[in-house]
Amino acid sequence: MFLVVPDPAHGLVAAPESDTDLDPLTRQALTAEGFTWHSGIEAYTRTPGSRADVDRTALILRDLGHYVFASWTPLSGD
Secondary structure, three states: OEEEEEEEOEEEEEEEHHHHHHHHHHHHHHHHHOOEEOOOOOOEEEOOOOOHHHHHHHHHHHHHOOOEEEEEOOOOOO
């Protein structure tokens, strides 16, 4: 399971529930989308994007078989 949300301090965050969610295909897909692993928060992060980026990331993870909770909160009047 993943949580995909924008975060003012970390940008767009894709946070796995546990290490078992981080199979090689998932890591590869997130890296291809510009995410990098942030060990301090144990999640993948990248620069903030649009609402469509949240939806796209959630769709990619769902297509890989993950359950995903996604939320969009504008960071700057978007």
